[in-house]
Amino acid sequence: MLAYVVRRLLLMIPLLLGVTFLTFAIINLIPGSPVTQLRANPKFRPEDAARLERQLGLDRPWPERYVDWLGKLARGDLGVSMHNEVSVADRIVGVLPNTLLLTMTSLVLALVVAVPLGVYAAVRYRTWFDHAASLTAVVMYAMPTFYLALLLVILFALKFREWGLPSLPVGGMVDARNGGGFVDRAQHLVLPALSLAMIQIGGWSAYIRSQMLESMGQDFVRTARAKGLAQRVVVFRHAARNAFLPLVTLVGLSLPGLFGGALIIENIFAWPGMGRLTIEAVGRRDYTMVMGTTLLFAALTMVSNLIADVMYGILDPRVRLD
Numbered sequence: 001m002l003a004y005v006v007r008r009l010l011l012m013i014p015l016l017l018g019v020t021f022l023t024f025a026i027i028n029l030i031p032g033s034p035v036t037q038l039r040a041n042p043k044f045r046p047e048d049a050a051r052l053e054r055q056l057g058l059d060r061p062w063p064e065r066y067v068d069w070l071g072k073l074a075r076g077d078l079g080v081s082m083h084n085e086v087s088v089a090d091r092i093v094g095v096l097p098n099t100l101l102l103t104m105t106s107l108v109l110a111l112v113v114a115v116p117l118g119v120y121a122a123v124r125y126r127t128w129f130d131h132a133a134s135l136t137a138v139v140m141y142a143m144p145t146f147y148l149a150l151l152l153v154i155l156f157a158l159k160f161r162e163w164g165l166p167s168l169p170v171g172g173m174v175d176a177r178n179g180g181g182f183v184d185r186a187q188h189l190v191l192p193a194l195s196l197a198m199i200q201i202g203g204w205s206a207y208i209r210s211q212m213l214e215s216m217g218q219d220f221v222r223t224a225r226a227k228g229l230a231q232r233v234v235v236f237r238h239a240a241r242n243a244f245l246p247l248v249t250l251v252g253l254s255l256p257g258l259f260g261g262a263l264i265i266e267n268i269f270a271w272p273g274m275g276r277l278t279i280e281a282v283g284r285r286d287y288t289m290v291m292g293t294t295l296l297f298a299a300l301t302m303v304s305n306l307i308a309d310v311m312y313g314i315l316d317p318r319v320r321l322d
Helices: 002-029 046-056 062-074 088-123 128-142 145-162 182-216 219-226 231-268 274-283 287-315
Strands: none
Touching: 002 062, 002 287, 062 287, 088 128, 088 182, 088 231, 088 274, 088 287, 128 182, 145 182, 145 231, 182 231, 219 231, 231 274, 231 287, 274 287
């Protein structure tokens, strides 16, 4: 397995290079630059704009600047922001824990809700609960993330306040008036995490239901029932254990979707994370910051897929990672 992990890690290098090359090419070929907005200011002279472009290196062809960026990356230097000259690495390190907190909380929330929902829907096959759970899963999975987020804001923030019920905050991570304690942070986390988790809940619950129905029709489950084992033992000790194995891969493949969803959710709820930082950098044409955040998102995606494959190989002895 060690050789497999090393081989996968080595394969990540050309993939990351491809991602960075495409990203650098796209953001440099899009019209506009960090100096474009300054040129619209009548007090900003053309010679000042030209001097600033030379300082930022924007007067050189983008392939040449990409090679220079790769050279700095090889030395562990992500450069400085073109917007405020802050270190890109320091800025990313400052907001990365916030994104990980949001994505991991939504991941745990999705699993806690989706697994029991899918199992119980399979056990209650073709009952009203099964039909209601299946319909709810389809609606949640098909609804755009930003639309779900707006619905949650309307219900738990606006309507709850209108009805005189305790409402939830919809912006930032803390409220300075409340001291920013644990309860305050948890309240700010509820709506973003729930918005990010709801689509996963819909997809995962339907998948678990399908896997459970298939597993409960296998011979080993029928044998367990013929032995007179209790329904709870048959479902959880035999059927569920077999049905949950593919869930490991599903969760690993869903992590890129969680990171991608964070781009939208963090901006809707003003959550100070990687997604919001990326969107702001794109709007400012901050090339170095966009490259840094894109590189990290790509690396997190590849590592999460690798972890999912390794875990599947560990949990299922039939799978050999050679």
